[in-house]
Amino acid sequence: MKKLLSLTVGLFFMFIAACSGGEEASGNGGIELTLWNDWTEDRPENTVYKDIIKQFNEEHEDITIKMESIPHDQYETKLRTQAAGKQLPDMMRVWPGARTAPLAEGGVLLPLNSIVDNWKDIIPDEILQDYAINGNYYAIPSNISETSLIFYHKDKLKEAGYEQFPSTYEELKKLIGMLNDNKETPISLGNKSVWPLQSIYISTIADRYTGSDFLGNVLSKEETFENDQFINALTVIKELTEIQAFNEDMNTIDEAQARSEFINGTTAMHLAGSWAIGPILEGVDDPDSIGVAAFPSFAGGEGDPSKIAGVAGGGIALNSELNDEEKEAAFTFLKYFYAEDLYQQLAQANIIVPADIPMDDDVPRLFQKANRFAQNGLAPVYDATLTPDLTDMINNGLQSITLDEKTPEALAKEMQALLEEGN
Amino acid sequence: MHLLGKKGIIIIGLLPALLFYILFAIYPIIQSFYYSFMQWDGFSEMTFVGLDNFKELFQDSLFWNSVKNNIYVVIASVLGQIPIALLIALLLNRKLKGVRFFRTIGFLPVVLSTVVISLTWSLMYNSKNGMINQLLQSIGLRELAQNWLGDPQWAMIAVLVTVIWQFVGLYLIIFLAALQNVPDEVIEAAKMDGASEWATTWKITIPMIWDTIIVAIILCISGSLKTFDLIYVMTNGGPSHSTDVMALYMFQETFSQLNYGYGSAVSVFIFFFSLILIFIVTKVLGKKMI
Missing domain, CATH: 3.40.190.10 (Periplasmic binding protein-like II)
Structure with a gap:
């Protein structure tokens, strides 16, 4: 009987341990950062994002970016629910303005003020401002979303x-x-x-x-x-x-x-x-x-x-609870990710980008025209x-x-x- | 073996399940009660607002609209699913040919994923190229064709038909199992006394499975009160809230509009509403269930 008892209790504690202990770092010395995104659809821009992250992982031995993709329609609900439970990942894709504001005001996101100067020359300030909440910058946009086009x-x-x-x-x-x-x-x-x-x-x-x-x-x-x-x-x-x-x-x-x-x-x-x-x-x-x-x-x-009408597109925000080492790693990643290479590749995938980059003639006319609309200012x-x-x-x-x-x-x-x- | 006695063993056996039940069922309910007194957006500090959430709730016409729609779901389920299931079960119990075939067909909707059902029915209901309107057109009843899910007058009815269709199979199986437990001797004795089929069904068979019918009704009510997924996929509560139900309203308030406190107040309301409704039903039908 005693045996049975200790077996039950033992099994039970093992279960509890298994439930709570899943978050340990996976070792190999480096820093692992989890990134949540909504890149589940097979679209050219999603492939661009994923390729650049793969490239980053190969070039940086000490940092590993782990991606978790969640379908877009469920993504924001999941993000908000997890934020309420203080279970946010290290990095996550967010959208500007009122969609990020509750998270930022709730203090779960890390301000990027210390590195935002990195993009001052590439991205127009009014686009960067879309992610500014109470004077703090929370993400860097990768594209511009014009919301009102007639096809x-x-x-x-x-x-x-x-x-x-x-x-x-x-x-x-x-x-x-x-x-x-x-x-x-x-x-x-x-x-x-x-x-x-x-x-x-x-x-x-x-x-x-x-x-x-x-x-x-x-x-x-x-x-x-x-x-x-x-x-x-x-x-x-x-x-x-x-x-x-x-x-x-x-x-x-x-x-x-x-x-x-x-x-x-x-x-x-x-x-x-x-x-x-x-x-x-x-x-x-x-x-x-x-x-x-x-x-x-x-x-x-x-x-x-x-x-x-238009607004900055999705960007990547950081969890405010990262420790110093993780923060540095995340900053390195953001600088690597939001670089000219990304904007070039996105433009080729017919995505309107905030950065001013040259375009050659084989870009579809439809895209060129839509891209020009953004130059008249965004509502x-x-x-x-x-x-x-x-x-x-x-x-x-x-x-x-x-x-x-x-x-x-x-x-x-x-x-x-x-x-x-x-x- | 006598160390703990029989009760001890039972308690140890129950302990793990009980702990998980408390952790994942009882505790969240208590937590909802707690949140329902707060104003909270999910991230920032909670502020205690007393009964304000409930006061707001009782004045919220959108909420009452969802309660009304939910009552429609309950009524349609109880008056639709149960009689239809009982009728088919009685038919199938008559040693027909191909009983297993019909049983499987009847049960099929229950094992299908709700999302699949919702999408399929949405396609059927589509006003332009849906099966139902095309059928009506091809038999010359064009004027009966409706924008089923797009018209607030029809949307709820269209959804209810799908709800009934989805769960008839479940009760069919429950009733069939109960009917098989009705002893043949009783039926035979009745027949020898000259009772007609009609009388045997109403006076013998139905009373003998009455307990099962009540259980089915209660399952039906509690299932209807938490109905969510089917409507979420089919109409998402629209058009213009005409198919909103309580659980959907709670979900939207909580997770789309970030009113965790208010959403919890809705859940608390659903909790008591279900409890009272089931209590009344058991009283009326005269059986002790809880």
């Missing part, structure tokens, strides 16, 4: 009588009418996940109406969401739905499905960010049959119609600027507008109420 099939526009993409909203509405007359679905939209109407559409449309200072002014209480120009912007979504600009199943398919509808040629246009350039160029038979345009101008708008992206609960409200609110369950005025009012209640 279109040139031949379908030609059939409707347009050689050029319309430059005003009134003209765009006419085009949509022509396409509908031709029994062609004008725009493919996948709004099941509710963010596209906000991030892709409103970020730029609202900027055209209100100007780029509006969002900041609202958040600092100098301005309100019940501003007429902002309501005008929300009304555009209502109007587009009413003139049947979108596919009827827009609220039941997701963004990737909408993109493949466009690639397959079932719709004439698709609105998406720069993340869609690569997949679209790869998906169509003839890249030259696809055109890209910036959003049109809106009559009466106070914003700069040459701007496009704020809504979900990168608003707090998570406001983002959630406008996301769902826009969907309700498309279903005629809410008016633009009501949504603006609710958003203002939530903002005032918030603090």
Whole structure:
């Protein structure tokens, strides 16, 4: 009996030990750093990132970067949950502005102020600022994400009588009418996940109406969401739905499905960010049959119609609990990773990069054009600027507008109420 | 052998399981209670706010909307899954040909991954090229075609049909097992007394498996109250919150909007809500279950 008892207790403690002891360093003298990312998809830019890390591991014997890839849709939820449990990895991919702010303000991220000068000459300050929270820099962006581009099939526009993409909203509405007359679905939209109407559409449309200072002014209480120009912007979504600009199943398919509808040629246009350039160029038979345009101008708008909504892309942030040795190793890695080599390779993979690098003629025209849009200055992206609960409200609110369950005025009012209640 | 006595051995045997249960089930529940009194974004300092989270919760129309939808799920499950499963089980119990084949088909949805089910049904429901609308069109009932998941009026109904379909098989198997335990002698005796099929089913078979039916109803209610994955994949609560349920609402509040305190308050509500509902059901159906 005693034997049985000691066996049970022994087994039990072994179990406990096995549960708690998994985190020991794997030896071989060097420093091992874990990096979480969302590079699960087989896309050119993900391969670039992974290759550079592999190269780094080969060149540095004393530092090993261990990657853990988590699908993008689950990634941020996982990050936030783990942060709440103080279980963050040594390094992790993050996104700028409001998406990093809670982590930074919670003190779980390490400020990079001591090494940020390293990039001062390569990356424009306004892009670096996207990762600055209360004066501290938390990550270095590898790319710029333009969130509002219009992709279109040139031949379908030609059939409707347009050689050029319309430059005003009134003209765009006419085009949509022509396409509908031709029994062609004008725009493919996948709004099941509710963010596209906000991030892709409103970020730029609202900027055209209100100007780029509006969002900041609202958040600092100098301005309100019940501003007429902002309501005008929300009304555009209502109007587009009413003139049947979108596919009827827009609220039941997701963004990737909408993109493949466009690639397959079932719709004439698709609105998406720069993340869609690569997949679209790869998906169509003839890249030259696809055109890209910036959003049109809106009559009466106070914003700069040459701007496009955009924000710094993902960057790598560090855990604030790294010890000195690990910190040095992580800094070495960041300097190695965010170098000209990375930006060159990314540009070749059709990713818009913040660094100014020369481009030769074999780069697809579509990409060159999209890349130029960024030079006119970037307007704020809504979900990168608003707090998570406001983002959630406008996301769902826009969907309700498309279903005629809410008016633009009501949504603006609710958003203002939530903002005032918030603090 | 007498060192510890029989009870001692039982306790030692239970200890490991009990410890894990406390660690992974009881402790998190208590922790949720604790968090529900806090305002907390997950990272920074918690602040004690007393019952504020609950006050906010009871005034939150989106939350009540999710409670309402959740009650629909409970009703549809109890009134849909159980009778259908019972009916099929009674049929299959009649020594039909190919019983095993039908049993397997009935049980298949239960072993399929929920994600697979949700995606398949989403494709079927698609308004443009989904199977259901195309079927309606091909038989000339075009006007019955709907934007099933995209229209707030239909989305919940469409989801409920899938929920019912998914779990009928589970209760079918439970009922079949119970029916096989009904002794043949009783049925034969009834037949000799001249009872009709109808009477035998209602007066003998059903009462003899009544306990099982109650267990099934309780499983059904508690399962419906925590329903999450199917709706998460099919509609993610949309369009415009028309298919939001409590667990989904809690998940979004907690992890997308970083209101850990408020989210915990929702979980506490779900906890008591389930407890009360199950208590009422056991009282009404007149059986001691807990």
